[in-house]
Amino acid sequence: MDVLDLARTQFAVTGSLHFLFVVLTLGLAPLVAIMHTRHAMTGRPVHERMTRFWGQIYVINYALGIVTGLVMEFQFGMSWSGLSHYAGDIFGAPLAIETLGAFFLESTFLGLWIFGWHRLPKWLHLACIWLVTLTAYVSAFWIMVANSFLQNPAGAVERGDHLVLTDFGALVTNPMLTMALPHVLGAGLWTGGFVVMGASAYHLFRRTAGQEFFTGSLRLGVVAAFAGSLVTVGFGYAQFGPVSLFQPDKFNGAPLAGIGLGFMILIGQLLQFLIMFVLLPTVYWLPRWRWAHPILMLITPLPFLAAIFGWLAREVGRQPWLVYGRLTVADAMSPGLTRGMITLSFVGFVGVLGLLAVVDYLLIARTVRRGPGAATLGADGPADSTERAHALSL
């Protein structure tokens, strides 16, 4: 592989890893927020245990989302400085708004939520997880604004050797964005719903303690997956309009993009029918049908697979362009990037992140297996109740 292929592969691998974790973050965040709300409103212990157990899975998953995201953000300047030179005045704006107006708040509020158990007043602690969810969605919006600009450089004109921003409204109402954003958010909810469903099916199948806990969780997972799948599939087909308008050859020229599209639709459509016609109508009885639980466990990873195929379709189909029709990937590569440099960072990033991703999934699997009794998030109340009263004086 030459330098360009290595740089592309590095970005593709970190991007795919990032999305594998982000898609679950986007889906689990609202589900955990809903559980926490039920806990705050009813005070029933089962809702507290649900919040802590699924919240811990959400938080472990979040770790890899952060570190892969960091690497992606810095890779733009390291490998693709031609992009910031040519289109930085426009492409940089959504990324800057994302880091400051969304991720900065998301990270701060997540820290308050994780470490604020038994310390923050009840309703302020609940507000933290809703703010984390809201800012995660705002993050997704701005990242998709940036990505859609690469697919269709709206709102910009070329002056001299670079693009300048002429119409901010066109940037945030890009037709390549408006149909794709709900598609991505729906896929997140679908994935989160499936993980909750699959993990609950595991415990129901094993007949472990806490059948009420996992009966409720499984139903919530199926309903979330149903809502997510409707949005995902609907806005998936709706994207053919803008794609055929702005990138007519997207799936003809690049075989990999076509394969990605085909498999995504195959997985997505079959699963959506299964959810709509089988799982949802039987959701009341499903927790008791032990024979069905292995099937639910087996289909749990499929939304992750479909998500990766979807990104392959969207990004490979853009080649050889980085900014469609304006700047090629080859021209965007940082001048002076050598084989030695990219090999060093490839081993560092892809090797380390790949290993950590495997460790992270094993830890999630172990957290699921050990069940809600072993959740450490928010475990143990304060040693004396005056502490809670103290925190109220904030």
Next chain:
Amino acid sequence: MDILWTGVLALLLIGYFALEGSGIGAGMLLPALGRTQPDRDRVVAAMAPFVLANEVWLVAVAGVLFGAFPSIEGEVLSGLYPLVVTLLVSWILRDAGLWFRRRLDGHAWRAGWDWMICLGSYGLALSWGMALVAMAGGLSGPPIGLPGLGGGLVVAAAFALHGWTFLSWRLPGQVTGASRTGRALLASAGVAALPVAVLLAALAPWLLEHIAPSGTLNVLSVMILPFAPLMLGAQVWVWRTFNPRRATDRIPSFF
């Protein structure tokens, strides 16, 4: 507008050194101050609630660099390439150590990730020092060299002092055996941020020269500045919630 966004960049980078310097310093001191596992747990539990709120300042720096200084972003990151790789890998290992150390019960598991936290913290401090020296030299020389190593040691020493002061403030009389006031912590934050503040003052004219056009800056201002009070408010909330007067550390830490 130019001066405002140069100021935002400077504030974020100085804020990162002043805040996260304590976490990096505490990580470097982890084996020295935490001879036993319970002591190391105490050190990590002391820094844990602040880590997410602190490290995000650097993410914001990268965002502002891309948004408001796109031509500098590519030049600096590719000019400092090996240092940026070391910095990121160190950051990843440090964070993985924090998130993973309590997820399994074994003694070797936790001790191993504690070494990762220490190693990653040293990597962060040394690569920051070297990066500052290389930036001061106008990115002309090789990014790794003897003067750079000197800079790395200076930053590492400043972070270690800041980390030690932080632990003496958060856990008075416990792992360090000393106790420090909030004022002392503020002073050590100043020491940790001093190198980067000096560099930024020297680079200010160069930064102003390479700032994005006013159209882009106006968009950034309209979209971001309304959230500035919320961002600062959330940060203040973190420091109020987890300060030593409120937060006795009887609760097991998630990290």
